[in-house]
Amino acid sequence: MSKAKIAITLEQDSIKRLDHLVHEQIFSNRSQAIQEAVDEKIERLERNRLAKECAKLDPTFERAMAEEGLCEDLSEWPKY
Numbered sequence: 243m244s245k246a247k248i249a250i251t252l253e254q255d256s257i258k259r260l261d262h263l264v265h266e267q268i269f270s271n272r273s274q275a276i277q278e279a280v281d282e283k284i285e286r287l288e289r290n291r292l293a294k295e296c297a298k299l300d301p302t303f304e305r306a307m308a309e310e311g312l313c314e315d316l317s318e319w320p321k322y
Contacts (some may be wrong), residue, residue: 250276 252260260275269275 260272263269263275264271
């Protein structure tokens with residue numbers, strides 16, 4: 243995956259804490275730490291969005307749709 247260099251501004255306290263994690267060898271450098279933090283945050287936001295969309299579903303309707311498919315005659319199903 244290609245990478246691009248960007249400039250960001252962080253609060254001094256965040257930089258200190260970030261540098262401490264690098265010093266403790268939890269991350270090899272600042273970039274790795276920030277990359278992992280950004281990826282984790284984006285994944286969390288995407289999961290939350292999926293959960294919100296799933297919450298809109300009507301469980302009774304979804305169950306009925308699933309059961310309707312199970313009740314069909316198996317001979318009507320296509321062969322793979």
